[in-house]
Amino acid sequence: MQYAQQETERDVTLVPGVRPVGTVIVLHGLGADGWDFVPVAEHLRLPATLPLRFVFPHAPVRPVTVNNGYEMRAWYDIRDFSLTGREDLEGITQATDRVNDYVRAEAAHGIGADRIVLAGFSQGGAVALHAGIRHAEPLAGIVALSTYLPFKARLGAEISQTNREVPILMCHGTQDPVVSVELGQMSRDVLKDHGYEVEWHAYPMGHEVGLDEIARVSTWLQGVLA
Secondary structure (H helix, E strand, C coil): CCEEEEECCCEEEEEECCCCCEEEEEECCCCCCHHHHHHHHHHCCCCCCCCEEEEEECCCEEEEHHHCCEEEECCCCCCCCCCHHHCCHHHHHHHHHHHHHHHHHHHHHCCCHHHEEEEEECHHHHHHHHHHCCCCCCCCEEEEECCCCCCHHHHHHHCCHHHCCCCEEEEEECCCCCCCHHHHHHHHHHHHHCCCCEEEEEECCCCCCCHHHHHHHHHHHHHHHC
């Protein structure tokens, strides 16, 4: 698949050469930016019959407590590496509002929410999960890589009933030193306990994205956006 690249201060977008039939919004991890996952679009090796737009937003620059207050791109603050220390309500709320803006903006390209997948790695995956299960319109799916579910205690009260059946793909490294696989598994189980369809895959790797994982994401995207 060949893409034209468009760049602004806020994001990078890959546009296929023909009319897209869906969009994937990809949120990067802590300290990275939207460019981090741009090469993944080519590695997905999607068929010509599934032309997709890819939108890679840049997180804002903010001080991050666990990094001694150093300013970097981050979707939200992390006070410490416990689950509650990762739960910055103000930051995650702001990130969710921005994701919702991106979903609405896709309407200008003729792509409704039901043809949009929210995807993210690590911090970005946490935002994708948080925003996706609360989104007011049905989405095509959520991809959450090497990540966890923030605010699990609030989930029951904040679920969007229109997204109760949104398919979710979660992938995790069994040797992840940043977000433990146990935390990922716990998040998966909480989602399943609330009735969500979660496809789970674990790989012998650390806090990273591997080629086998990318192949699995490709197969999953083709399934939910066919």
